[in-house]
Amino acid sequence: KGKRAFIAGVADDNGYGWAIAKSLAAAGAEILVGTWVPALNIFESSLRRGKFDDSRILPDGSLMEITKVYPLDAVFDNPEDVPEDIKANKRYAGSSNWTVQEVAESVKKDFGNIDILVHSLANGPEVIKPLLETSRRGYLAALSASSYSYVSLLKHFVPIMNPGGSSISLTYIASERIIPGYGGGMSSAKAALESDTRVLAFEAGRKHKIRVNTISAGPLRSRAAKAIGFIDMMIDYSLANAPLQKELSAEEVGNTAAFLASPLASAITGACYIR
Ligand code: NAI
Numbered sequence: 001k002g003k004r005a006f007i008a009g010v011a012d013d014n015g016y017g018w019a020i021a022k023s024l025a026a027a028g029a030e031i032l033v034g035t036w037v038p039a040l041n042i043f044e045s046s047l048r049r050g051k052f053d054d055s056r057i058l059p060d061g062s063l064m065e066i067t068k069v070y071p072l073d074a075v076f077d078n079p080e081d082v083p084e085d086i087k088a089n090k091r092y093a094g095s096s097n098w099t100v101q102e103v104a105e106s107v108k109k110d111f112g113n114i115d116i117l118v119h120s121l122a123n124g125p126e127v128i129k130p131l132l133e134t135s136r137r138g139y140l141a142a143l144s145a146s147s148y149s150y151v152s153l154l155k156h157f158v159p160i161m162n163p164g165g166s167s168i169s170l171t172y173i174a175s176e177r178i179i180p181g182y183g184g185g186m187s188s189a190k191a192a193l194e195s196d197t198r199v200l201a202f203e204a205g206r207k208h209k210i211r212v213n214t215i216s217a218g219p220l221r222s223r224a225a226k227a228i229g230f231i232d233m234m235i236d237y238s239l240a241n242a243p244l245q246k247e248l249s250a251e252e253v254g255n256t257a258a259f260l261a262s263p264l265a266s267a268i269t270g271a272c273y274i275r
Contacts, residue, residue, distance in 0.1 A: 001030060002030055003030070003115035004020070004113070004114045005029045005031055005115065005116035005261070006032045006033070006114050006157065007020060007031065007032070007033045007034065007118040007120060008033075008072055008117075008118065008119050008120065008121055008153055009036070009120035009121030010041075010044030011036055011039035011040075011121075012039075012052075013052045013056075015224065016170050016222065016250055016253050017121070019065065019070065019253060020035055020118050020120060020253070020254045022055075022058065022064050022251070022254055023251065023255050023257060024116065024118075025065070026058045026258070027261075027262065027275075029115075029116065031065065031069055032067050032068050033066055034070050034073060034103055035071060036073060036121070037072065037073045037092050037095055038089060038092075039097050040095060041070070041094070042066075044069055046131075048121075055057075058081050068108045069108060070097075070103050070107065070178065070216040071095040071096075071098040071100070072098050072099070073086075073099065074100055074121060074152065075123075075167050076100065076272070077101055077152050077156075078101040078102070079099055079102070079244070081101065086275065091100040092130040093216060097266035098154050100149075100153055100264055101156050104159075104160060106149065107157075108160045112160070113161065114157065114162070115162050115164075115165045115166070115261075115267040116165060116167070116261045117161065118167070119149065119153055119170070120169070120170050121146070122145065122146040122182040122186070122224060123136070123141070123142070123145035123146060123168075123224075124142035124145070124185060124189065125142070126138030126141075126184030127182070127227070128181075128183060128228065129183045130183045131163045131183055131184075134148060134184050138185060138235070139184070139185035140185075142185035142186050142188070143153055143187045143188065143207055143231065146193065147193045147196065150196065150200075151194060151196060151200070154167055154200055158208050159208075160171065160209055163208060164266070165207055165211070166260060166261040167204070167211065168215060168260055168267070169193055169213075169214045169215075169251075169262065170215055170217050171194050171197075171215065171272065173191045174186065175187055175194050176191075179234075181229065194214055194216075194272050195215060196268060197212055197214040197271075197272065201269040205270075211265070211266075212269055212270060213260050213265075213272070215253060215257060215274075216273065216274045218238050218275060219231055219235045220250055222250075235247060256273055256275050
């Protein structure tokens with residue numbers, strides 16, 4: 001039987017989440033996505049209006065189907081966590097059940113279980129500031145949206161993941177090496193994500209036979225990356241210095257994720273894959 005995947009962090013067809021969805025769909029998986037609440041309306045209407053149809057084409061010529069789009073804000077674990085101003089915000093008030101716990105409950109109600117969990121989201125409100133100028137609030141917000149969001153997703157989804165399931169996140173080399181410009185505590189957030197990958201691999205492996213890996217991806221001109229401001233420089237740098245002198249495609253990261261989610265990777269866990 002085909003596998004079912006939940007991919008958190010898809011809001012257009014330019015990012016890694018979309019590419020991972022496509023590679024998993026091409027391998028026969030059923031696709032569910034979690035879309036950041038403020039981006040939900042535009043994503044769903046673009047999907048409906050066929051704006052992504054060209055990017056939905058799979059290698060066999062068919063179109064990727066997204067079975068269901070769930071609104072999600074991964075910085076909130078349950079309704080008690082949501083502050084009044086967010087509750088009252090028009091963009092949020094129009095959707096419901098978008099905290100991590102509620103999304104996991106909804107997926108359980110709709111489908112019973114999943115096999116693959118993908119975390120393809122990050123946010124650092126002060127990313128353009130050097131670490132030395134980052135506020136406590138900005139730093140903690142980066143960790144909350146980019147690192148703890150993964151702990152929380154896995155924690156809430158593990159109970160509905162089939163044994164042998166696989167979980168994948170996306171990280172960036174600024175966790176290990178200094179990359180000037182990747183500020184606001186985002187380098188710290190990626191370091192936490194990578195360390196957590198090892199700890200979560202141990203815990204989820206022992207408890208539920210779930211594998212946990214992260215992919216340290218090369219630079220891609222996604223919406224999030226453009227907001228950081230130096231993405232073209234990073235692409236040029238990789239082109240000049242990487243062993244394979246070609247621009248990385250999102251599809252190549254998608255295929256790495258599909259491999260890690262497949263039985264071909266059945267003994268690979270706690271790893272950081274560099275692509
Ligand atoms: P993207 O813009 O396609 O994806 C980021 C997504 O996170 C967006 O859909 C956004 O709506 C969502 N998001 C932000 N805050 C959220 C929240 N609180 N709850 C739910 N969703 C939220 O950009 P990209 O670049 O594909 O990012 C995906 C992952 O890949 C991120 O973890 C990023 O750090 C990582 N990555 C990206 C690289 C690049 O060069 N683009 C390089 C290495 C890693």
